[in-house]
Amino acid sequence: VTLSAAIVAGTNVNYTWNFGDGQSAGPIAVKDVKHIYTSPGRYTATVIARNSVSQVLATTNVVINVPPxxxxxxxxxxxxxxxxxxxxxxxxxxxxxVKFKWNFGDGQEAEGQNVSHLYSKMGKYTVSVTAYSDLNNNDVQDDNEVTATTTLEV
Incomplete structure (x- = not known):
């Protein structure tokens, strides 16, 4: 994210930034800074522009979105x-x-990206997996058909 401080007047200004995530920069002489937020969320970034005459504080909200x-x-x-x-x-x-929740179509469920399941009766089962994250409300589901037999078909 690039943040900029807009100062109307003043000379020999230094800027001190607080990015709202525990990180800061400054005092520095440049009014534009780049910062990498490592987690999605809402942050309040502040900048203090200061010279020998005065100082000014400004804040802005930064929203880092979670990809779907x-x-x-x-x-x-x-x-x-x-x-x-x-x-x-x-x-x-x-x-x-992302977390994964499985429904094996026979009343059994499991969680995890890679899982195993033992079928006890022959038949065709619709297996559903739901991918979800606590960081957003974007659940995704996929279905897969599984056939359980007494012998492996060749």
Missing amino acids: ITNLQVVSDSPSVLGVPTNFSASIGTGIN
């Missing part, structure tokens, strides 16, 4: 053999602090 969760994809090693765990893996294109 995109491109949720599921991979499994279905068809499944009864008594042998089926492995599932979820991947996303973008997202921060």
Whole structure:
């Protein structure tokens, strides 16, 4: 993020910045600064412009947004053999602090990006995974069909 202080008049001005995230810069002689916020959120940045005659304080709000969760994809090693765990893996294109919740279609659930599940009855199951983050309200869901058989089809 680039922040700029606009001073109408004054000479020999130094600027002291507080970015609202525990980081600061200055005093420095330049009125434009760049800062990298490492976490999404709302911050109040302040700058004090000071010279030998006076000082002025200004504040601004900085909002760092969370990228949405995109491109949720599921991979499994279905068809499944009864008594042998089926492995599932979820991947996303973008997202921060993303968690995954699985529903295996047989009343069982699990959490994690990579999970295994053991089916106890033959049949076709719709497996759902939901990708979510506590940082935003952008839940994404994907479904995958799994077939559980008594023997592996070749």
